[in-house]
Amino acid sequence: MDTGKVYGQWTCLQMLLAGRMISPDRRNILEKQMDTGGANSESASDTASARTAEGLATRSRNHYVIVGAGSAGCVLANRLSENVDDSVLLLEAGPKDLLLNSTRLSWKIHMPAALVYNLCDDKYNWFYHTRPQKHMDGRVMYWPRGRVWGGSSSLNAMVYIRGHAEDYNRWQREGADGWDYDHCLPYFRKAQTHELGANQYRGGSGPLHVSRGKTNHPLHCAFIEAGQQAGYPFTDDMNGYQQEGLGWMDMTIYKGKRWSTASAYLRPALSRPNLKTEVRCLTTKILFEGTKAVGVEYLQKGERKKVYADKEVILSGGAINSPQLLMLSGVGNGDDLKKLDIPVVSHLPGSNLQDHLELYVQQECIQPITLYKAQKPFHMIKIGLEWLLKYTGIAAGWV
Known part of the structure; x- marks a missing residue:
């Protein structure tokens, strides 16, 4: 060649x-x-x-x-x-x-x-x-x-996030024929199996397993709420129709x-x-x-x-x-x-x-609700053992 x-x-x-x-x-x-x-x-x-x-x-x-x-x-x-x-x-x-x-x-x-x-x-x-x-x-x-x-x-x-649809459309406009979002989307769907099931944006039978972030820590919820108060929209699928906004990410994590x-x-x-x-x-x-x-x-x-x-x-x-x-x-x-x-x-x-x-942005919490204690040796061993035995717990997903 x-x-x-x-x-x-x-x-x-x-x-x-x-x-x-x-x-x-x-x-x-x-x-x-x-x-x-x-x-x-x-x-x-x-x-x-x-x-x-x-x-x-x-x-x-x-x-x-x-x-x-x-x-x-x-x-x-x-x-x-x-x-x-x-x-x-x-x-x-x-x-x-x-x-x-x-x-x-x-x-x-x-x-x-x-x-x-x-x-x-x-x-x-x-x-x-x-x-x-x-x-x-x-x-x-x-x-x-x-x-x-x-x-x-x-x-x-392990964050699964596609480029914005307009990125691919710009490729098409600049001469990359066949690389606009409508042409790419079927291949995005073909590649994945999303745990929430298939729809017009998600796949249901591909080799790449994708899950939705499951962490429901108070700090996650507070961050999303603060973003909405600041005027940013909430989106229930960053790879779907509404790509901009705050929400839970898709992850390339399967069974922990x-x-x-x-x-x-x-x-x-x-x-x-x-x-x-x-x-x-x-x-x-x-x-x-x-x-x-x-x-x-x-x-x-x-x-x-x-x-x-x-x-x-x-x-x-x-x-x-x-x-x-x-x-x-x-x-x-x-x-x-x-x-x-x-x-x-x-x-x-x-x-x-x-x-x-x-x-990285770090904030000081006014209440003892962080995951700081998870970094202490005893808790790290406990978290690690749970993952090794059952593939569950904090170690199985961080977002």
């Missing part, structure tokens, strides 16, 4: 090359990796071992090679492997979302209230940080990204557990003989024949391996890693690539990636 059809979330960031959005330490790592054809973070010993093994690189062929088992990659692996005649290989840099050497789910990922653990740990998280931001008083911003089966859907806050794309799409497909998965393998380069992507090169346990795709190479490494991999492979801003001695396959510059910020 042509470079313009190397699929994925791949806005080619000049910032990644210029180092404007990466901390000094990560910039040094990135530049060293670009010089050696590597990507992301890998130890010097692993790199040296890989160079030794390069001449004995393992090679295999598949119809599709998918890089990244995240929010998009798990869906693609499921859908493409539905055709028994197509072989699919799914590569993931991180581990499975299971306990080590076990088939049991990792509680740190699947307990909804435990999401903070993975946001503060690099086991399942790329743990990116930006460079100091000029317009934010020079602050360095933390930028978590999933590095595990399910990707960021295994790390995020996080319902990531790994749970919704990947696990149901793992028994298919035409789907293969590899974990802890760092994809370092896209292999081209001219301008046609034909495979990828990756590192696994210090060994450099190559796999080839007869139909398509699909990048689903996320909004940071996919453009980085493209640039390391010669697809990006040609001027920047030449400065780093990376052969230019195609001059396709990109920039201006924007992400939403998260802001």
Whole structure:
């Protein structure tokens, strides 16, 4: 396929090359990796071992090679492997979302209230940080990204909220034919099973289970009431007709557990003989024949391996890693690539990636009605045991 059809979330960031959005330490790592054809973070010993093994690189062929088992990659692996005649290989840099050497789910990922653990740990998280931001008083911003089966859907806050209908309609007006809200809505519905049942906005038979937030704490109710007093409307469905307003959120939580794309799409497909998965393998380069992507090169346990795709190479490494991999492979801003001695396959510059910020607001309560006591050791153990035994309680849903 042509470079313009190397699929994925791949806005080619000049910032990644210029180092404007990466901390000094990560910039040094990135530049060293670009010089050696590597990507992301890998130890010097692993790199040296890989160079030794390069001449004995393992090679295999598949119809599709998918890089990244995240929010998009798990869906693609499921859908493409539905055709028994197509072989699919799914590569993931991180581990499975299971306990080590076990088939049991990792509680740190699947307990909804435990999401903070993975946001503060690099086991399942790329743990990116930006460079100091000029317009934010020079602050360095933390930028978590999933590095595990399910990707960021295994790390995020499990809030299920679609873009506003007008966002999609604007896409249509600006030339993205077929991407207006009326065209997208059937696919939103097809993907989900909502616990409140299907209607014109909700689905009832899709693989992604969606539930309505059930927390009925006095502070939740007081916040919604205060918002209405301030003139903001109440909405009983933020993904329905009235998207603006205050109310209870939809959550990707099912029977008390996080319902990531790994749970919704990947696990149901793992028994298919035409789907293969590899974990802890760092994809370092896209292999081209001219301008046609034909495979990828990756590192696994210090060994450099190559796999080839007869139909398509699909990048689903996320909004940071996919453009980085493209640039390391010669697809990006040609001027920047030449400065780093990376052969230019195609001059396709990109920039201006924007992400939403998260802001915490804390208020002092005049009555002892907060959840502060839940953070005390005894109560944390009690809450954790209830979840482990019954998948219920505070730990089963935080909104």
